[in-house]
Amino acid sequence: MADLRSALEDAGLPGVRTLQVAGNVVSDHGDGPMTAYAQLVRRTVRRTFGHDLPVVVRSHQELLDAERRNPFVGT
Numbered sequence: 001m002a003d004l005r006s007a008l009e010d011a012g013l014p015g016v017r018t019l020q021v022a023g024n025v026v027s028d029h030g031d032g033p034m035t036a037y038a039q040l041v042r043r044t045v046r047r048t049f050g051h052d053l054p055v056v057v058r059s060h061q062e063l064l065d066a067e068r069r070n071p072f073v074g075t
Contacts, residue, residue: 007048011040023053034059 001018008016008025015028025041034057042055058066067073 003048004045007044008041011044013037013040 001021001023004023004025005016005018008027013025013027015026017026018024019026027037038055038057041057042053045055046052
């Protein structure tokens, strides 16, 4: 995960943190279009690691909403 974090920081993503070992990434990317960040992450992963993977970008609010709607919280 350190290699992924470094690659994304080198590509220009600010404040990169990696979560778990599944390739989840959190970044303080600002207010730019989320599609541009998804494309940047996808290109960087493909170029650095040789894997062309889909990338899903969610805002902080979207993550909070998903957590709020999780039917398994507290079980």
